[in-house]
Amino acid sequence: MYEQVKAIKDGTAVEKPIYNHVTGLLDPPELIKPPKILVIEGLHPMYDQRVRDLLDFSIYLDISNEVKFAWKIQRDMAERGHSLESIKASIEARKPDFDAYIDPQKQYADAVIEVLPTQLIPDDNEGKVLRVKLIMKEGVEFFSPVYLFDEGSSISWIPCGRKLTCSYPGIKFSYGPDAYYGHEVSVLEMDGQFDRLDELIYVESHLSNISTKFYGEVTQQMLKHADFPGSNNGTGLFQTIVGLKIRDLFEQIVASRAKTPVEATKA
Amino acid sequence: MYEQVKAIKDGTAVEKPIYNHVTGLLDPPELIKPPKILVIEGLHPMYDQRVRDLLDFSIYLDISNEVKFAWKIQRDMAERGHSLESIKASIEARKPDFDAYIDPQKQYADAVIEVLPTQLIPDDNEGKVLRVKLIMKEGVEFFSPVYLFDEGSSISWIPCGRKLTCSYPGIKFSYGPDAYYGHEVSVLEMDGQFDRLDELIYVESHLSNISTKFYGEVTQQMLKHADFPGSNNGTGLFQTIVGLKIRDLFEQIVASRAKTPVEATKA
Numbered sequence: 001m002y003e004q005v006k007a008i009k010d011g012t013a014v015e016k017p018i019y020n021h022v023t024g025l026l027d028p029p030e031l032i033k034p035p036k037i038l039v040i041e042g043l044h045p046m047y048d049q050r051v052r053d054l055l056d057f058s059i060y061l062d063i064s065n066e067v068k069f070a071w072k073i074q075r076d077m078a079e080r081g082h083s084l085e086s087i088k089a090s091i092e093a094r095k096p097d098f099d100a101y102i103d104p105q106k107q108y109a110d111a112v113i114e115v116l117p118t119q120l121i122p123d124d125n126e127g128k129v130l131r132v133k134l135i136m137k138e139g140v141e142f143f144s145p146v147y148l149f150d151e152g153s154s155i156s157w158i159p160c161g162r163k164l165t166c167s168y169p170g171i172k173f174s175y176g177p178d179a180y181y182g183h184e185v186s187v188l189e190m191d192g193q194f195d196r197l198d199e200l201i202y203v204e205s206h207l208s209n210i211s212t213k214f215y216g217e218v219t220q221q222m223l224k225h226a227d228f229p230g231s232n233n234g235t236g237l238f239q240t241i242v243g244l245k246i247r248d249l250f251e252q253i254v255a256s257r258a259k260t261p262v263e264a265t266k267a
Numbered sequence: 268m269y270e271q272v273k274a275i276k277d278g279t280a281v282e283k284p285i286y287n288h289v290t291g292l293l294d295p296p297e298l299i300k301p302p303k304i305l306v307i308e309g310l311h312p313m314y315d316q317r318v319r320d321l322l323d324f325s326i327y328l329d330i331s332n333e334v335k336f337a338w339k340i341q342r343d344m345a346e347r348g349h350s351l352e353s354i355k356a357s358i359e360a361r362k363p364d365f366d367a368y369i370d371p372q373k374q375y376a377d378a379v380i381e382v383l384p385t386q387l388i389p390d391d392n393e394g395k396v397l398r399v400k401l402i403m404k405e406g407v408e409f410f411s412p413v414y415l416f417d418e419g420s421s422i423s424w425i426p427c428g429r430k431l432t433c434s435y436p437g438i439k440f441s442y443g444p445d446a447y448y449g450h451e452v453s454v455l456e457m458d459g460q461f462d463r464l465d466e467l468i469y470v471e472s473h474l475s476n477i478s479t480k481f482y483g484e485v486t487q488q489m490l491k492h493a494d495f496p497g498s499n500n501g502t503g504l505f506q507t508i509v510g511l512k513i514r515d516l517f518e519q520i521v522a523s524r525a526k527t528p529v530e531a532t533k534a
Contacts, residue, residue: 149416150473152429162419162444177429206417 002050008034009054037250046105057143057249059242060109064116065091070127107181110137111245113238120169120192129169131191132234134241138184142252144209145186146241148175151208152186164202167195171203190234197223203237210241211248218244269317275301276321304517313372324410324516326509327376331383332358337394374448377404378512380505387436387459396436398458399501401508405451409519411476412453413508415442418475419453431469434462438470457501464490470504477508478515485511 004014015029046052046060063071069091076082076090106112111134118129136145148155154176160166171192178187188207194200197219204210204218212218221240222231230236271281282296313319313327330338336358343349343357373379378401385396403412415422421443427433438459445454455474461467464486471477471485479485488507489498497503 149422150424150426150430153431154425154428155416156423157417158421158443159417161421163417164420176425 001044002048002054004032005038005040005051005054008032008038037246043102044105046108047101052108056253057140057246058109058111060106060112062106062112062114064114066117066125067115067127067130070117070125074127110140110143111135111242112180113235113242115235118169118191120172129191129193130230130233130235131189132238134188134234134238135178135180136186136188137180138186142249142256143245144211146188146207146209147186148173148188148207152177157206159199159202159206164199166192166199171199173203188238190237193233194222194237195232207241211244268311269315269321271299272305272307272318272321275299275305304513310369311372313375314368319375323520324407324513325376325378327373327379329373329379329381331381333384333392334382334394334397337384337392341394377407377410378402378509379447380502380509382502385436385458387439396458396460397497397500397502398456399505401455401501401505402445402447403453403455404447405453409516409523410512411478413455413474413476414453415440415455415474419444424473426466426469426473431466433459433466438466440470455505457504460500461489461504462499474508478511 004016007014011034013031013033016032017029018027020027040051040055046055046058052058069087072087072091073084076087077084114133114135116131116133117127118124118131120131121129134146136143138145148157155174157173157175158170159173160170169192171190171194173191174187174189176187178185180187190203194203200222201216201219204212204216207218210218218237218240221243222236225231225236228236230239271283274281278301280298280300283299284296285294287294307318307322313322313325319325336354339354339358340351343354344351381400381402383398383400384394385391385398387398388396401413403410405412415424422441424440424442425437426440427437436459438457438461440458441454441456443454445452447454457470461470467489468483468486471479471483474485477485485504485507488510489503492498492503495503497506
């Protein structure tokens with residue numbers, strides 16, 4: 001993987017091997033020409049330090065065990081008819097490898113999206129209303145963490161009130177500096193979900209450093225993908241913002257390195 | 268009291284009776300000519316509805332029992348040599364009259380300054396670090412409640428962080444809509460105290476609707492009275508802001524009622 005990523009970044013096309021999950025063999029390779037933005041998606045993009053060093057920006061999607069379990073029950077039990085025991089067993093069976101090879105990569109990510117159960121509904125275990133954290137590393141070149149009201153302070157904000165009425169259980173944001181695996185980060189958290197357009201635009205208008213090119217761009221993007229799962233909560237909001245951040249990073253990197261027009265970004 | 272306040276508001280001088288606490292008799296009365304701003308200070312200014320109706324703005328200073336007790340111990344035990352028992356007995360003896368005649372007046376106040384023990388120091392009972400609430404009635408003519416960041420939402424804010432470093436135990440603000448004796452209010456709360464000028468100006472710069480005439484006027488006023496008790500905490504901050512609010516009310520009332528230049532404001 002390192003050699004191929006390096007070759008692409010150096011402007012050389014590579015033949016990417018394709019593993020076939022059904023046959024267990026390799027299909028004919030796919031020719032990858034150096035793109036403007038290279039997105040490396042998968043289970044181990046940050047495992048090898050040599051690969052990490054080639055990445056301009058890295059993102060880790062961290063689903064908490066509670067939410068993972070609720071989602072798996074929804075899919076495997078309700079939709080596929082599996083038993084609760086077999087679902088538990090399947091999660092348990094994967095856990096050692098997950099803990100050893102997947103999970104440790106999050107410490108290297110420039111942004112982590114952490115998906116947790118809501119705290120707005122007491123004892124909720126449905127996993128439908130989510131609390132989502134956007135953990136943003138400080139000091140990353142071309143990346144300015146998003147903030148709420150006052151950069152660097154600690155804030156909690158319930159926008160639902162006199163100006164904005166929300167449906168139950170409401171929306172709550174938190175923002176503040178923190179430490180994550182020994183490095184300094186800023187954390188933005190959203191608990192709850194948007195039910196109406198005015199809730200979404202109201203929240204967007206109070207966030208800073210979201211790298212939009214016009215007022216309401218986050219809202220516009222989220223409405224465009226209103227049928228995607230998570231489009232009404234923090235997973236959709238933060239993925240949208242991270243998307244705008246990648247565009248911003250791309251433009252800044254291109255502008256700063258006129259001599260190396262090929263960039264690697266990984267989601 | 269009603270007749271005298273009415274007469275002064277109508278532009279007529281009155282002879283105010285002076286009760287002598289030592290002799291228990293009345294001293295010669297004091298002539299009060301109608302002033303530009305009439306401040307009625309004392310234990311019962313909002314007890315009589317006819318007097319309340321004459322007030323353009325009213326303020327109630329509400330010291331919680333815990334803080335009252337801590338302050339009384341400090342003064343009567345440390346400075347006057349009274350016993351803890353006698354202090355407790357003296358507070359208890361006054362309580363029935365206080366509850367019947369003084370305390371109920373706070374429901375009529377346009378602004379209440381509530382002084383409570385800090386929540387920043389676990390189990391604190393020294394009463395030195397204070398948590399102070401400014402409870403502001405909504406819908407009062409010429410009075411726009413102060414707010415933090417986003418009017419009408421619920422916010423908590425710890426300004427001490429990356430941009431502003433504070434000494435222990437730090438400073439915490441809260442703001443939000445609430446109900447107080449059945450009417451709608453906005454509440455601004457400050458817990459902790461200012462130790463340095465930059466803490467004070469930083470906080471002032473993030474408050475809105477504070478009726479200042481120039482940037483930093485609250486800070487300037489508080490520094491001018493830096494030797495006053497409470498000048499480094501919420502009691503001083505909120506008294507200063509209420510003072511600016513009274514000036515603002517006075518100017519708006521004068522401008523709106525060219526035909527009645529005499530106003531009544533009560534602290």
